[in-house]
Amino acid sequence: MTAAASVVVTGLGVHTAVAAGTDAFERALRAGRSGIGRREADGPHEPCVSADLADFGLREALDAVPGLPAGLRSAALRTAGRAPLGVRVAVATAVQAHLQAGLGTPGGPAPGRTGLVVAGHNLTTGYAESLYPKLAASGAYVPARAALHLLDTDHLGVLSQVLGITGEGCTVGGASASGNVGIITAARLLALGAVDACLVVGALAELSTLERQALVNLGAMAAGPAGPPGASPQEVCRPFDEDRSGFVPGQGCGALVLETEESARGRGAPVLARIAGYGLALDGNSQADPDERGETEVMTAALRMAGLAPQEVGYVNAHGTGSALGDRTEAAALRQVFGDGPGRPWINATKALTGHCLYAAGVVEAVATVIQLRGGFVHPNVNLHRPIDPGLRFVGRTARPADHSYALSNGFGFGGIDTSILLAA
Incomplete structure (x- = not known):
């Protein structure tokens, strides 16, 4: 256990x-x-x-x-x-x-x-x-x-x-x-x-x-x-x-x-x-620029704690702020963890609706993730017209039904603070 x-x-x-x-x-x-x-x-x-x-x-x-x-x-x-x-x-x-x-x-x-x-x-x-x-x-x-x-x-x-x-x-x-x-x-x-x-x-x-x-x-x-x-x-x-x-x-x-x-x-x-797993790690970086290695590591650590394979995760509530470098780095980390095959999870970003709630963002988005797990849907990416990585499975501009048992919720902070929570229905 x-x-x-x-x-x-x-x-x-x-x-x-x-x-x-x-x-x-x-x-x-x-x-x-x-x-x-x-x-x-x-x-x-x-x-x-x-x-x-x-x-x-x-x-x-x-x-x-x-x-x-x-x-x-x-x-x-x-x-x-x-x-x-x-x-x-x-x-x-x-x-x-x-x-x-x-x-x-x-x-x-x-x-x-x-x-x-x-x-x-x-x-x-x-x-x-x-x-x-x-x-x-x-x-x-x-x-x-x-x-x-x-x-x-x-x-x-x-x-x-x-x-x-x-x-x-x-x-x-x-x-x-x-x-x-x-x-x-x-x-x-x-x-x-x-x-x-x-x-x-x-x-x-x-x-x-x-x-x-x-x-x-x-x-x-x-x-x-x-x-x-x-x-x-x-x-x-x-x-x-x-x-x-x-x-x-x-x-x-x-x-x-x-x-x-x-x-x-x-x-x-x-x-x-249920909290099935989590990852928390530092990049060793005092600056505002994110790190693909650190983001990949915390998602992998959450999966490892839960004893899950990547294809068992049906949904990722991404940190996704809309920043130029941050989104590009998270997309690369998501590809590292989940690849681009048929088992890819749905991905959306709640901040397009709520704005970036900063210190509260992780808890607000955990609430959103639990609601979607229980409700059997994934909310839309309302402003996503030209995805930066078409190989990832981004939710479109309308909600979709989605019956999945596991979801990741990511949170990354200035100073190289990387976190990922794995929630289970």
């Missing part, structure tokens, strides 16, 4: 620009609906497209969660009602997964045997930037609570207080691979017996103006519309297309409850999927 063989998924939560809640998210995936739109740029070279959450309100988000207990709703509003946007979105998303898994209910894992992993780092740079006018006017105007909100651990403290989680907890970072690093960390805690269940939350990134501009200057983030004249904002994010011009940032949050199979079966919790 592998280390990951007894870890199952018992709860899902998601909040993105395209949909909030798993039912709405599944409908959006099937329809290929994009949440990308125009944004008001803060400078002449700032990106003018993004997938932002519009007018998010914690009270309204909580009221949209079916069956939310009044006590939990009250605790969430009392604890997080005036928190930064990222924390409020994390609370609204986490309660979805928490409720579906039946955590905090009689017969569920004890609070001290429930863990919490928040995936992401540098989460409040946009919030910090918003405080500078107060500081310039008078230091006395800076709220004392900001001393806590400016720490990434604010997410950990708020979520643990709202949900009553008192087992092991931590924040983990890995740039755009953070979400997958969080899932792997939780799976290892479970395999070690440190906890019986673990909530993983991929946290929303509040980017500052400085970060946005630096990412544009780096050539990683799309600065504006691409494609044919008159192209809409929804057409800017073009993973694996010859006309790609960089990633489009997206605001989003995902949540998973992972649990030992023994715990889930013992209390009759729903088993939505």
